[in-house]
Amino acid sequence: MSHAIEEPAAPAKKGKKALSEGKRAERKLGLMLCAPAALVMVAVTGYPVLYSLWLSLQRYDLRFPDQREFIWFENYATVLGNSYWWTAFGVTALITVVSVVIELVLGMALALIMHRTLVARGLVRTVALIPYGIVTVVAAFSWRYAWTKDTGYLAQLFASDSDLLTQRVPALAIITLAEVWKTVPFMALLLMAGLALVPDDLLKAASMDGATAWQRFTKVMLPVMKPAILVALLFRTLDAFRIFDNIFVLTNGAQQTGSVSMQTYNNLIKGLNLGIGSTMSVLIFIAVAVIAFVFIKVFGTSAPGSDNGGKR
């Protein structure tokens, strides 16, 4: 203890000295290896997030830069008290729920087909994935041309005398269809990974126990692959809530078909209103965070990558 008396500053240092040389080197190496990624994260996500938070608290319209002023939460009151926002919110929620539900059903069917395929397995899987491999904007344009009155083949097939993309309900249906078409393969891929987790013996045991094919699916397969289903739903819901490209190309938000992201784009980029636009993007961020929170805490979705070993 004489050591401590000689050097009063020792206690703080001593905690660190308890680590061996090797441990310290390891920790240092760890920090250094993490540093580049952490820096990039701070630069490309941390800074914009904080900056948009900062902007959302200001009256800041680039057309009237002189009126820039710090106004606390007035922007939030403006946006949340506005019917355009709530219409867009409703449209987004509707598209999200409807498209994710359809995607889940079709994705499951596709996953089962891909899982059970015996011949030309690789070919079937590749073909099924093509829509997912096409750039959303390109796909959206092809849908738009297909539904354009007089020239589009789908328009001629189903409604040759009216322009569906200019009517609200049909337009929303087409947007949902485009979303579903594009992301079913992604859903199917995630679900197929889940299907691989269901041991064959379990299905055999169920059929010995007297289960029909449907009972095997609902009582054994679905519960066992529930974690994979929840992860797939989480990913897709978060994605679907931020829908932008399809709407932008197909209707450009006309006839009240715009999503919250469209509204944000209109205010922020088109309207140059940095304050209101940032407020909306912060609100989207919050909505997405709430969705993720609900999935993880309420449904018990395990975040991808987290250890699930003990819960089996």
Add this chain to the structure above:
Amino acid sequence: MAEIVLDKVTKRYPDGALAVSDVDITIADGEFIILVGPSGCGKSTTLNMIAGLEDITEGELRIDGQRVNERAPKDRDIAMVFQSYALYPHMSVRENMAFPLRLAKVDNATVTKKVEEAAKVLDLTQHLDRKPGNLSGGQRQRVAMGRAIVRNPKAFLMDEPLSNLDAKLRVQMRTSVSKLQRRLGTTTVYVTHDQTEAMTLGDRVVVMRGGLVQQIGSPQSLYEQPKNLFVAGFIGSPSMNFLPATLENGEVNTPLGAFPLTDRVRGLVEAANAPREVIIGLRPEHFEDATLLDDTERSRGGTFTATVEVLESMGSDKYAYFTLEGDAATSAELDELAADAGSHDTGDAGSQIVTRLSAASGAAEGAEAQVWFDADKLQVFDPGDGRNLTYAD
């Protein structure tokens, strides 16, 4: 409860591979029958065909006299226990065991009663509300058994149910499976690759090899009267000793020396029209330390002297290993058995024999020992087709 009849049942896969060929087995009501053989012999395929998990290519499967080839597993009223147990991980032990009853739309009170009964039999009562993931291997195995017995099926099928347990537990569970089966009196077909399990559990044992039934019989008859070299080598532990030999003028010339055949053996061998070159088989327990025997006993067999290579004392007996000069006995069956045991490339020259001697034997490692064998227990095999030339119906 039911009688199960396999009538020339054959399984051929689409690629032409023949997994099971012309299997004829009649399993009596309440019988405990074991399908045993090395991996790939078709025993599991046969079981799956009885279960309905695999289609039957040819032949007929009858349960209680009715053809069931085309019936789905769920309509055959058979329960199966899997090697992996196949417990539903999302259900509690109670729900796992109740699952077949729930599917059969049995009312709640009956389900509860039956599950509790089964749990009591299997000593699972205090685990009913736990998930399978939190149970030990032995407990899981019992849950799997419980799920099979709750609905009183016509028959139990068990696919290596004890293979995933450690050695000690396996012996324990073996006894309880046997007791349970006797108590319930349900027809049971049990698949295993372990000949000890086969010998101890079954009323009758079916030995299979390469999709063909080799022999069907009680454990004792398989042991004493194997129909061919494969059954002789597969049944018994340590396994039978095989030596190349030649038959001449009622004598057999072996690496142990030349000995006269006993009248019984000679009669059988002559009736079977034996070739000159044969393989003889002797079980380890048919040897004894010659110094411990009196002259009358000694005269009933042959004696030889050899150096003890390894001596294992088990307390109750001693196992002495000898290596004899000359070529080892070779045949397709023996090669297959060695491959299955993983011992085909140990590279020992000559033929090794294992003898079980009395604990009183004074044999010592590295020293010469005089060993006697019971000549009347000699089995003679044809190296060409492997048939037992001393087999008597």
